[in-house]
Amino acid sequence: MTETTTPDVGRGASITVDRLVKSFGDQRAVNEVSMDLPAGALLVLLGPSGCGKTTTLRMIAGLEDPSGGRIRFGDKTMADGDSGAAVPAEKRGIGMVFQSYALWPHMTVRANVEWPLKVAGWGTAERRRRSAEVLGMLGIDHLAERYPGQLSGGQQQRVAIARTVAPRPQVLLFDEPLSNLDARLRVDTRAELVEVHRRSGATSVYVTHDQIEALAMATHIAVLKEGRLEQFGTPDELLENPQTAFVAEFLGSPAAVLIEGTVASGELMHEGIALAAAVPLPDGETLSAMYRPEAISLAEQDGTGVDITVLESTPSAGRFVVTVRRGAKRIAVVSETRYPVGARLRLVLPEEPAALFDAEGRRWDHLA
């Protein structure tokens, strides 16, 4: 943990993904995904299960060849799906933490960390020093002589991370590394992973389906849905300025509230309430209005607002996250007071929505 041992900072490579495609049979697991990641960034690939995160990661690693598009590290092309050319995985300067950890069961913890260094041609003394250093950094130096089968899940996880960072890769890849840990350990390890990323100076790509994890760790987030990139940007950009209804509803705790309305004489109406004025669209078109949960308030009395029923109130940082039911939809808002389950209330919406989305879920702009 000494400060003299951080020579790796700044070794990361920028990563460019250009219209990347991967087909399995006639199913497109990854469909025209493009993004530009600066050196040293921590990108989180986020999306529901089956959306193509692992496949994207494995293409970046070189464990899977793209069916189309390109991957570049810095100005070097790693894979070109159109020509079929690809730099083999082991020549890309990457390190990968697998979801199953993939520790070699017949080797001790130390041997697991040192073997890749040995393959890379490091001398014995150097290997020993580096393994002691990374094991120390992760707080598992006392486990060096154990076998993976004798470790708990959290310890195995640390060994997997130590093994991956030891050779000082330019690019670090993580596939849902925390999904096998319990909730408490997940939060602790999350912070440590960010620290490992920072100290290594590598550019990191991290796969998860947990948006809280993404918001806590990422410098950049790419939200995927059914193989397509919904939005790529910094966490703030995605929260402030979601480009699709899916992103708006997927990110944030609680997430933004979307209410669907119908255009009538230039106004967006929802059950007699005007959601937005000056909407230059023909009558009958539908749009969704997005509101921030903290901008919405709940009112007990009659008045204008949308009818809802309270499902639960969860205390959170001195306030309450109140989940309510509106028809078949669940909505979470932030409130100063706790409401009893089953209470019938009204949602009081601000004058103007924070954003509008069209029927396909794309951002819709007045001026555009």
Added chain:
Amino acid sequence: MRQTILRRLTRPVTVLTGLVLAVLGILVAAPLVSLVSATIPADGDFAGSSWPDVVTSPMAVNLFWTPLQNSLLVALGTAVLSTVLGAFLAWVVVLSDAPGRKIIAVLATIPFALPSFAIALAWSSVFRNGRVGGSPGILAGMGVEVPDWLAWGALPVTLALVAHYFSLSFIIIAAALAGLGGDLLAAAELTGASKLRVAASIAIPAVSPALLSSFLLAFAEGVSNFASPALLGLPVRFQTLSTRLYGSISTGNVERGYVLAILLVIVAAAVLYVGNRVTAGRSFAVITGKATRPRTVRLGAAAWPVFTLASGLVAATTILPLAVLALTTFSRRSHRFDDGFTLHYWVGESDPGVSHGMAGVFRNDRLMDATGTTIAYGLAVAAGAVVLGMLAAYAVRRSGSTAVIGSISFLSYVPFLIPGIALGAAFIALFGSASSPLPNLYGTFWILVLAGIAASVPYAFQTSKSALGQVSGELEEAAVVVGAGTGRRITRILLPLSARGVTGGAMLVFVTTVRDLSLVVLLVTPATPLLAVETFRYAEEGFTQHANAITLIIAAVSVTATLLARRLQGADQPWNR
């Protein structure tokens, strides 16, 4: 106090446990005890017993030491070659991108489903030379001089065993490789290590428990197999422990046979026991998370040579021997095809000019009789072994006593350590001798069935245990809560839920039973003919076509039932997913 003990004794589980222990005692412990006690002289004076004859007398070299040496030689060859070939095929099927992997995978599991004498008979049909008289093999028939070392003795005995047991090695190693998970190897490849280095430093050490256990299993089988040395060694007096044991008992030197049986058990059991101990703590269970399918190794230019080698190997041990057997049964003379083809050996009426007037196998009353007995024998053993296995597994599941669990598990495991022919000898000692307290069953159908059940108990018990293990304890407890008794829980909850696994297990017991020769070769009499033994007798007497035809029938039944049983057990092989 007395009442509670009484109540305890009559609790269904206690009764069941007692019953299971009694049956296992009679089927497993008692034969072994009789075998040993039959060799201990009443006056305690070993000098006059068979022990010095076998171990120290001048004839001991011939009787025991040379056969022991031959057995070990054959076993070592079998173990090394089976493991190497099995590992190679497993690598091709699981890790490489060689063409035709699916077919190779299916073919590689078939030799183990064939009766072990099928390959030996096919070998003999091709390579037999004139040394012991009788009609020669196909090569000799074509005028090729076949040297003795290729026709008889250590080499053909070993190769015939390898052709059978590499298939078992393949199954064990392929499952281990597939279980490693692709990430494990991908993680090693990412370091930049060469394919060879990944194989040598990661893949092979990580599956070393499987390699070792396949080596020891093949070794133990090599020591104890009877059919292969009997068909390819015995005619030229190449003796192994099992052929010596057979020879002693069938020529009336029963006590010497028992001594040899004990020594054979000691050798085989020691190997298997050591193997179990060594591998027990070293199974590298795949750790956590979902394992991904391994990325295949790109063979590139090596793909076709690898394919040729692998497919040649599986073809040479499945299609080729079966084709040879089939061809001989259709040709008038087993070693040459220019005398024309005939269906005589299958459906022909008795003709004094052919095979001493023996009718074709489908017209032969004795064979039809043997077929009936064999099927009845297989069914009775399958039913008996599975019922016993289920009851034993259930007793182990419900009993709280570690002593009971330990005894049942131990007794159910012991027959696995005992070569078939030695178990047969032990059954003669228990059920076939005047001095035994149990009724004399020698020559009856029942001694076959009891021995068959004893031999199948280890497999039946393991299968039942894992089938029951898939039914969670809570399902049964839910039935306890609503007041269902033990019998009802077994028949209405456990059996229906584990039926597939158990049925598959019963079918595998059936095939291993009907195709096995070594267990029954000492126990059958003309009153209880079995197909496997008939084949052996025909082969001994030179009726090649008849022996081969029956072997084909057994092989067809074996392979079909094995494939069906695997499907029933859902053992959709892990490397095919």
